[in-house]
Amino acid sequence: MSEPAAWSPEDFEAQLRALLEDRYHHRHPFNLRMHAGTLTQEEIRSWAANRYYYQTRIPIKDGLIVAKASDPDFRRSWVERIHDHDGREPGQGGLELWLVLAESVGLSRASVESFEEVLPGVRRACDAYVDFVASHDLLESVASSLTELYAARIMVDRIAAFENHYPWVGDSGLDYFRSRTTQARDDAQFGLEHVRAAAQTRAEQERCVAALGRKCEILWGLLDAVERAHARPSLSPHAQLRDEASEGGAMVVLPERAVKLGGSGPEILALCDGARSTREVARAVQARHPDAAGVWDEAHDFVDEMSRAGVLDFGE
Amino acid sequence: MSTSRPLNLIAELSYRCPLRCAYCSNPIAYRDFPDGLDAAAWTRAFDQAAQLGVVHVGLTGGEPCLRDDLEEIVSGASNAGLYTHLVTAGTLLDREGLRVLQEAGLRSVQLSLQDAREESADRIAGVKAHARKLRFGEDVRALGFPLTVNVVLHRENLGRLESIIALARSLGARSLELANTQYHGWALRNRAALLPTRRQLDEASQVVARARQEADAPEILFAMPDYFRNRPKPCMGGWGQRMMVVTPDGRVLPCHGAAELPGLEFWRFPERELADCWRDAPGMNAFRGEDWMREPCRSCEARTRDFGGCRCQAFALLGDPAEADPACGLAPGHGVIEAAREEALADPPDLIHRSASGS
Numbered sequence: 001m002s003e004p005a006a007w008s009p010e011d012f013e014a015q016l017r018a019l020l021e022d023r024y025h026h027r028h029p030f031n032l033r034m035h036a037g038t039l040t041q042e043e044i045r046s047w048a049a050n051r052y053y054y055q056t057r058i059p060i061k062d063g064l065i066v067a068k069a070s071d072p073d074f075r076r077s078w079v080e081r082i083h084d085h086d087g088r089e090p091g092q093g094g095l096e097l098w099l100v101l102a103e104s105v106g107l108s109r110a111s112v113e114s115f116e117e118v119l120p121g122v123r124r125a126c127d128a129y130v131d132f133v134a135s136h137d138l139l140e141s142v143a144s145s146l147t148e149l150y151a152a153r154i155m156v157d158r159i160a161a162f163e164n165h166y167p168w169v170g171d172s173g174l175d176y177f178r179s180r181t182t183q184a185r186d187d188a189q190f191g192l193e194h195v196r197a198a199a200q201t202r203a204e205q206e207r208c209v210a211a212l213g214r215k216c217e218i219l220w221g222l223l224d225a226v227e228r229a230h231a232r233p234s235l236s237p238h239a240q241l242r243d244e245a246s247e248g249g250a251m252v253v254l255p256e257r258a259v260k261l262g263g264s265g266p267e268i269l270a271l272c273d274g275a276r277s278t279r280e281v282a283r284a285v286q287a288r289h290p291d292a293a294g295v296w297d298e299a300h301d302f303v304d305e306m307s308r309a310g311v312l313d314f315g316e
Numbered sequence: 317m318s319t320s321r322p323l324n325l326i327a328e329l330s331y332r333c334p335l336r337c338a339y340c341s342n343p344i345a346y347r348d349f350p351d352g353l354d355a356a357a358w359t360r361a362f363d364q365a366a367q368l369g370v371v372h373v374g375l376t377g378g379e380p381c382l383r384d385d386l387e388e389i390v391s392g393a394s395n396a397g398l399y400t401h402l403v404t405a406g407t408l409l410d411r412e413g414l415r416v417l418q419e420a421g422l423r424s425v426q427l428s429l430q431d432a433r434e435e436s437a438d439r440i441a442g443v444k445a446h447a448r449k450l451r452f453g454e455d456v457r458a459l460g461f462p463l464t465v466n467v468v469l470h471r472e473n474l475g476r477l478e479s480i481i482a483l484a485r486s487l488g489a490r491s492l493e494l495a496n497t498q499y500h501g502w503a504l505r506n507r508a509a510l511l512p513t514r515r516q517l518d519e520a521s522q523v524v525a526r527a528r529q530e531a532d533a534p535e536i537l538f539a540m541p542d543y544f545r546n547r548p549k550p551c552m553g554g555w556g557q558r559m560m561v562v563t564p565d566g567r568v569l570p571c572h573g574a575a576e577l578p579g580l581e582f583w584r585f586p587e588r589e590l591a592d593c594w595r596d597a598p599g600m601n602a603f604r605g606e607d608w609m610r611e612p613c614r615s616c617e618a619r620t621r622d623f624g625g626c627r628c629q630a631f632a633l634l635g636d637p638a639e640a641d642p643a644c645g646l647a648p649g650h651g652v653i654e655a656a657r658e659e660a661l662a663d664p665p666d667l668i669h670r671s672a673s674g675s
Contacts, residue, residue: 238424238462238490240399242371253371253399255424255462255491258323310490310535 003203009196012205016146016192016212023216024150026157030227035157037165041106043230044166046279048102049117050226055098057126059085061133065145068138077190084183094183097176104173120297121225121304129218136211143195143208144215148188155181225300231314233281233303234274239311241269252311259309264295268302274315278303321369322560322594325398327358328572329389330564331378335405336442337430338667339468339503339510342378343576352565355385357586359392361562364590366396370560374426376403378564381413387420394421401426403466406452407445414455425456426464426493432479436472442669453487465489465534469520470497470510471664477523481536489534494524496541500573500628502670509667511660514544543653546645547618548625555603555627560594568593570600573628577637603627608638612646 007015025031033039034047062081069075087093102112111117133141155177162169162177199205235241240253250266252259261269264285271281282299289295306312331346343349353361362373373393380386381404393400402417403426409417414425429449431437437446456463465484467473473480477494484492499507512520517540524538542549552559552571561569566584569575575582580599583592594600602608606619613624625641633642633652640647 240371240423242397251371255399255401255464256372256374256426258371 003201006200006202007205012199012208013192013196015205015209016143016195017149019209019212019216020147020150023213023220024147024154025216025219025223026150026154028220028223028227030223031154035161037161039166040230041168042279043226044169045105045107046117046229047226048098048105049107049112050119050122050222052098052102052112053115053118053122054126054129054222055085055095057130059095061130061141061145064130064133065138065141068141074194081187084179094176094179097179101169101173101176104170116296119225119229120300121228122222125218125221125225128221129215132211132214132218139195139198139204140207140211142191142198143211145191146188146195146212147215147219148184148191151184152181152188155184228304228307228314229279229282229300230277232274232277233272233307233312233314235269235272236310236313252306252309254310257310259306259311264289264298265302268299269306269311272303272306272312320554320557322365322558323369323371324559325362325365325370325373326559326561326572327361327373327375327380327389327393328561328563329353329358329375329377329380329383329386332382333377333379333405333670334382334407334443335379335445336669336671337468337502338440338442338506338669339470339497340670341498341500341503342572342670344501344505346378349564349567349575351383353562353585355388355392357566358389359396361566361585361590362393362396362398364585365560366398368560368591368594371399372401373398374401374403379405379408381408387416390417390420390422394423399423404428404452405441405445406449406456409452409455411455411458414452414459414461418459418461422461424462424464426466427453427456427487428466428468429453429480429483430467431473432476432483436476440470440472440667450487453489457488462490463488464491464493466493466495468495468497469512471512471516471660472510474512474516474520477520478527481523481527481533484534485532491535491537494520494536494538496539499543500632502668504632506667507656508659508662509664511543511656512541513660514657517541517544542625542629542641542643543657545643546650548622548629548641548644548647550622551626551629551641554623556594556600557604557623562590568597568600570603571628574599577627577631580637603637610638610640612644612648613640616646 059082062078066075066078069078085094087096099109099112103109132144159174159177162174195208199208238254242251242253244251249260249262252261268281268285271284276284278300281303282296285299286295303312307314330351331342331349375389380402383389390400400422401424402422406427427449429437430440430446434446438444453463465487467480481492497503497510503510524536527533528536556570561572562585563569563572563575566586567575567582568585568590569582574580580602581597582599583597585593609619609624613619625644627637629643630639630641631637634649639649642649642652644650
């Protein structure tokens with residue numbers, strides 16, 4: 001069986017763009033709500049603090065890409081992205097602008113830099129991106145960065161949304177978005193030209209499409225995690241909670257399934273009362289166990305796991 | 317020997333059934349199992365089961381809704397603190413009947429469907445039932461029960477899996493169990509007509525994978541059947557470990573096929589206490605744990621995960637329940653599975669529908 005013919009460069013680009021139209025996070029419910037102006041201040045803050053973790057991974061990812069390239073012209077161009085993020089001096093660059101944004105939504109620089117608000121799902125999604133680039137070749141790594149083709153557009157919408165709907169955010173907070181409208185466009189153009197020229201066979205083109213799809217999943221997963229942290233879990237009406245103190249825990253019985261809860265599970269579940277958000281549940285558990293490490297991640301992961309198992313529902 | 321805590325009680329209230337499905341895995345001679353326990357006896361069984369640590373009861377059969385004391389039985393299970401689940405073909409109860417059971421403490425319902433297409437569904441069931449089942453499914457959701465839809469898969473309906481999944485969605489099912497035909501009882505007689513091809517199963521796997529990606533899809537339970545995986549199924553989570561079956565005449569079993577295994581002595585409730593039947597009946601201990609295992613199971617690292625597979629399958633296909641499950645590629649008797657897969661590539665014979673006479 002012969003390999004299918006390569007797409008023309010135009011058809012290949014159309015494949016990449018169609019994938020973005022379908023799966024880029026501009027369609028994510030959390031992003032739609034952000035742009036429609038219906039996020040709470042707490043949600044905006046949490047998003048800013050979590051997205052900062054993503055921002056800090058970008059120069060690391062770009063460093064990995066530079067290290068894969070043997071073409072000096074490519075390296076010279078790509079290394080500019082690291083300068084864009086980190087600045088030529090302390091106090092400059094995209095990371096600094098993100099911290100300005102974080103401050104203008106009411107967060108302290110120290111708390112954002114400490115990653116204390118970073119959700120385990122966000123951390124995993126961002127780390128997965130760095131791992132992806134570390135373990136794939138230059139072509140796929142560059143292809144995965146092509147979400148920038150849509151980034152410029154999303155930034156224009158975002159600036160308008162913040163100006164219209166979130167007037168409490170200071171104007172200087174929007175400088176990051178403004179900087180990206182041009183940077184992202186130029187970067188994306190460079191990446192697109194590289195990929196169009198370098199992917200010669202249909203198999204290489206398909207690897208590029210798959211890499212971009214994986215990146216869309218990662219961005220989507222990041223917003224899923226933030227959205228989930230603000231939903232309010234409660235015990236499913238179909239679940240029966242049983243005390244199993246003699247066995248050191250509890251059990252939740254569901255149709256055709258029983259879920260054993262050990263360790264801190266029963267305590268976390270008891271806090272899921274439909275009034276607290278997952279984030280508030282996690283903070284409450286932290287407050288009760290100030291000296292325990294990992295409580296924040298554990299509580300979020302527990303709520304996720306229990307919702308997948310049908311034990312917890314998220315009310316509307 | 318330390319005995320595991322049973323979590324799930326499968327209460328087979330009656331082997332009678334208005335359907336005559338050609339894949340039924342109930343005992344062939346089901347007339348030998350009369351409905352021997354009245355509601356008061358079932359209630360005592362539920363109380364004793366709860367004391368043993370059981371948390372969940374599936375009221376099943378045959379068709380449990382043929383019992384005219386079902387409301388009392390549901391009350392007994394619910395009052396014992398058990399999560400009470402009804403497994404039914406859905407042809408007998410109307411919404412009011414179901415509401416009465418809800419008030420008695422019923423919490424969830426599993427409805428069996430045979431196919432997505434009425435004509436094919438009724439053909440495999442041997443009676444006209446499909447349209448009535450769909451109305452029942454609507455009643456289940458209207459009353460707010462979590463609904464599980466169960467569909468037994470075989471070569472005649474596998475090609476319509478997409479429609480089957482769409483039907484379960486349209487009924488508002490929370491969960492869809494796509495159960496591979498288990499070749500026991502009637503199903504073994506019809507194996508040549510029911511066993512799918514590998515190609516059908518590969519396509520089905522892809523259909524399921526796509527459906528799982530869709531937003532608000534029900535939970536879909538599907539696994540490649542043991543006949544095609546070269547690995548045995550972890551039958552019942554291990555013999556006499558987590559699941560307790562009580563047959564219509566009160567026999568306490570590790571699975572409902574076990575009564576047909578030769579030379580095993582099981583005990584009967586209420587002649588003895590449920591705990592004794594579970595813990596001490598010689599049959600219950602015949603294949604508990606690993607002492608009974610022969611090679612290749614005895615030294616196999618998979619034995620803690622698959623428990624040596626299915627004893628009933630070893631007996632049905634090899635004549636000896638202590639043999640390794642022939643579904644396993646490592647089993648000496650695996651050739652019988654390979655032969656059955658070959659047979660499935662030929663044109664299927666006609667179905668033989670279940671009947672009480674057993675012939």
